Amino acid sequence: MDLELLSRVQFGLTIAFHYIFPPLSIGLGLILVIMEGMYMKTGDRLYHNMTRFWVKIFGLIFALGVASGIVMEFQFGTNWATYSRFVGDVFGSALAAEGVFAFFLESGFLAILLFGWDKVKPRTHFISTILVAFGAHFSAIWIVVANSWQQTPAGHHIVGVGDAARAEIVDFWQVVFSPSFLDRISHVYMGAWQAGAFFVLSVSAFYILRKKHLDFARASIKIAIPVALVASLLQLATGHSSAETLVETQPAKLAAFEGHYAVSAPAGMYLFGWVNEEDEKTIGLQIPGLLSFMIGLDADTPVTGLKAFPSEDRPPVNLVFQSYHIMVGIGMILILLALFNAYGWWRKWLFEKRWYLKILIIAVLLPQLANQLGWFSAEVGRQPWIVYGLLRTSDALSVSVGSGQVITSLILFSLIYLLLFALFIYLLNEKIQHGPEIEAAIQEGHMA
Amino acid sequence: MNFTLDLNTVWFGLVGVLFTGYAILDGFDLGIGALHLFTKSDTDRRVMINAIGPVWDGNEVWLVTGGGALFAAFPEVYATSFSGFYMAMMLLLFGLIFRAVAIDFRSKQPMRWWRQFWDVSFSVSSIVSSLLIGVALGNIAWGIPLNEEFEFVGSFWGLLHPYALLVGVTTVALFMMHGAIYAVMKTDGDLQARVRGWVNNTIIIFVICYVMTTLVTLIYVPHMTANLKAFPVLFIIPILNALAIANIPREIHHEREFRAFLSSCASMAALLALFGIGMYPNMILSRPMVDYSLTIYNAASSAKTLNIMLIIALLGMPLVIAYTISIYWIFRGKVKLDASSY
Structure with a gap:
């Protein structure tokens, strides 16, 4: 099997597993x-x-x-x-x-x-x-x-x-x-605060549903609600700011996020879609001109597309498109939940609505998923470069390590x-x- | 040997200090792990684990920081050794993961099979980790086959030659002795009396290993002693080392455990100093093609980076040392099991 792919899979596996814990x-x-x-x-x-x-x-x-x-x-x-x-x-x-x-x-x-x-x-x-x-x-x-x-x-x-x-x-x-750096560190921090806050919300919601440790759970939720709210709202700002920086620094990644191929044309934003990489076309539900508007405050601002890059300098487009869009979707759901929490607390029905407590219990997975997909988009979106514009991933491997060794370690890591x-x-x-x-x-x- | 106290030499020393810190601190953790199965009752095993409970992961940070410093100051050495020793490094990683998890998970369930499983994991992973660290040092001293691009061209099994294994076993023995001495400090009563016996046994085993390693090094690895012979004043280090080791049973006999522990620390520092002096200015010796060796000059980062890192180290290390000492101070004294123990 291909050494580069194996090494990337191993790195992806080990870092994805690791990244469950630091945000928490x-x-x-x-x-x-x-x-x-x-x-x-x-x-x-x-x-x-x-x-x-x-x-x-x-x-x-x-x-x-x-x-x-x-x-x-x-x-x-x-x-x-x-x-x-x-x-x-x-x-x-x-x-x-x-x-x-x-x-x-x-x-x-x-x-x-x-x-x-x-x-x-x-x-x-x-x-x-x-x-x-x-x-x-x-x-x-x-x-x-x-x-x-x-x-x-x-x-x-x-x-x-x-x-x-x-x-x-x-x-x-x-x-x-x-x-x-500044965009990305704040994006990472907010993602981590969301992970921590929704974790506390989930465990506490579980106790309330079971009618156990009620004082404890209420007081924990009271602390987690504002953290979740602040982090989820700010996440919108840091995410937007990160995308804006991409226009200047990594246009190929931004184009892949939105499946935008035309060399230089106004670009929209997809709610969801599918990229056909062979025909270089993206289909889906799109809000026309929104990406252009976000970047230049004008729906006609031209955005550099993937065709501006030779095919060997493009990331795997559909993969990046999907992970980015799922992340954004989850981010929106988290904002809704965070607002709902605060509203429910204020209207005093938060602890009464059992269906909502059940949602909160499961919602612990959402920031985790968004954090993973966010990194995935950022890292796969940088491909084929390991250091953008300077060193290709395929040129970065260990010369003295063979695929047999990597297969062995990969299997052991997985187990x-x-x-x-x-x-x-x-x-x-x-x-x-x-x-x-x-x-x-x-x-x-x-x-x- | 041309000795000049330049930036590269300072960083050679600082990387050495970090790895020495790791050996001294995590050495007793690994030693306690290696000795783990010698205690039989569950309470004794918990006391032993809790002796290192609050400090082991801080100790492991010395390895992480040492690795980071090696990466930063001597990227070629980091890249060549970590990729060259691929399978050994993976085994070390699995060993360290299992040890960390075993410490944390062992006492979380009462079932016999559960505790048995983690007890064996803790012990085996500690022994394997210590052995691999020693084997790596043995290989670096002996020399490994490198090509003109400084890439390792040998095999995993080629790393397990007799000299490397001898250094590996010596390292295990050293850590066991060090761990036993630390355990005497942290235990009392019956358990302490037994651990005292271990100290004497482990000293004997270590001294035998140490003498053998020294003789083999003198005969078969003469380049490791060339610097000593060129600067006879450095013989003070092996002499102090011998005195420090000899002092351990004396202090143990007089029930001055802390001083015994300091002696053990001093002897570990002396051993690593001897290793550093033997290697200087090489960092990884290439064998048979000596010209392809990695030295503190051809493997180093730019002077600019070494300077920046020196500032980071000068700012950070006093803080690190200050709170390392305060944490050991807070958790001084005999282990008492309570609700928050492992």
Whole structure:
């Protein structure tokens, strides 16, 4: 089998599995800060019990994130050695900064979060929670710096020719703030907050439906509603801004998102559709001129289409089109749900409508799916380039690794990840069924 | 050897410091894992796991950061070794994943078969990970076949030659000794008395391995000692190392576990320093074509990147060291199992 395809499938599999966990730790991290902050402010044991429960869940998610995350760092070297040589000088600083500034912070203070309840003062514990949440957000910065540089390289120059060519840093801050970075980091953050908020909503809705831990569930939902609302609305803005940047930086990707072929013509936006890549035509339900309008505030603004690029420089169009459109669709549903939550809370029917609680339970999957599809669109949309315009994916592989080795590791990864995922779901379910510890609170006479 | 304290040499040292930090810190985690099946009762096994409970994943970050620093400072070394050692690296990854998961999942269910499965996973994955780390070091010291593009041209089985395996076994023995000493610090009562016995046994096993590795290195891998011979003042390091190792049983005997642990840390630092001195200025020795070796110069990133990273390291590392120490301070003392334990 084709080595490039195998290596890409392995990278895709391992990163997709990994990316289940970091958005949850980022989003849940923020919510933990709010919960424990409420406890610090009010002294209400309810918030203390809430924090303790969600910290346990956080610990489980974090452990899976660490276990699957080491693979990420190793894999650049094992499977993409030529790429590593090419980007090491530029990319490495970001990775090193991530390790030194973020990972140590996160994993160190997580110890206090999980095991330090009786060893440190409440205030110190709260500070640790803030530092862990900060570390989770901060580590995302550096990984998105590196990835954004791959999308929109800046602040570098190419040294050497042919196989020996590599990118070297010229301006560190230009590398960090490459043209797509700010849009993409905010898009990633909002996606992560959505993941965390809808996760808390889902578990809490489950308790309310079962008429268990009602005070706990209501208070958790109360915190998750504004987070979900803010993140879902801002996601619209960050998504729009990301697409706008593409006009300048990655027109082929934008054209693939909308299945837009004409070299330079006004473009619409599809609600859904299908791209026939052979005939270079897209069929579906389209709002004419909308993409042009979004870009230039004029429905006649010409947009560069895929025909402007030789076929070897185009991404797989239909794949990117579909994943992008499903992501956008989910984003819209999330906005509706977030508005509905807030409205239901305000009109006081949120906890009464059982059908809606059931929707909220399932809705935990939506941000996960959107986050996965978003990355998929961004990464597949960049093809055939691994570093946009500079290095092709097919030229980036490890020379000394054969497809037999990759098949072996791919099979092993698939089996191990299947096992890990099953265990994760099993233990998560156990923790949720078990519910928060309220015994301590009863003993202290705060709750009946 | 021409020694100049330039930027490349500083980064050679800093990468060395990160990997030494990893060896010292995760070394006792791996050692405790390797010794795991020697404890029999469930409570004892939980005490041992919780001895490393709050710190093991922070310790593993040293590997992640060391790998990141290698990628950033010496991309050629990172690319050549990680792709060249492909299957070994995959096995190490699977080992580290299983170990992480075993620690986290083991005590979450009461079933006997569940705990048995994760106990064996924890132990086997710790031994395999330690062995592979040692085998990798052994290969780097011995030399691996590289071509003129610095690409590895050997095979996975070719990496498992006797010298590499000897270094691998020595590494396992070293981590077991280090883990046993750490365990003495964190346990009390009956369990501690038994663990004390392990310390003595593991020291004996380690010293035997160490002497063998040293002799074989002197006879068959002379390039690893060339720098020492050129700068005899450096012999202070193996001498201090021998003293540090000899000091361990003495401190254990006097029930000064913390000082025994510091001695063990010092000896690990000395061993890695010897490894670094032996390699310098090479990072991966090419054998048989020595000219294709990766050195701190032909494998490095640009001076600009090395400078930026030096700033990052100077800003970040004091913070890292400060909170590493404070976290160890908060979790000092004997393990007490409670509701939040593993």
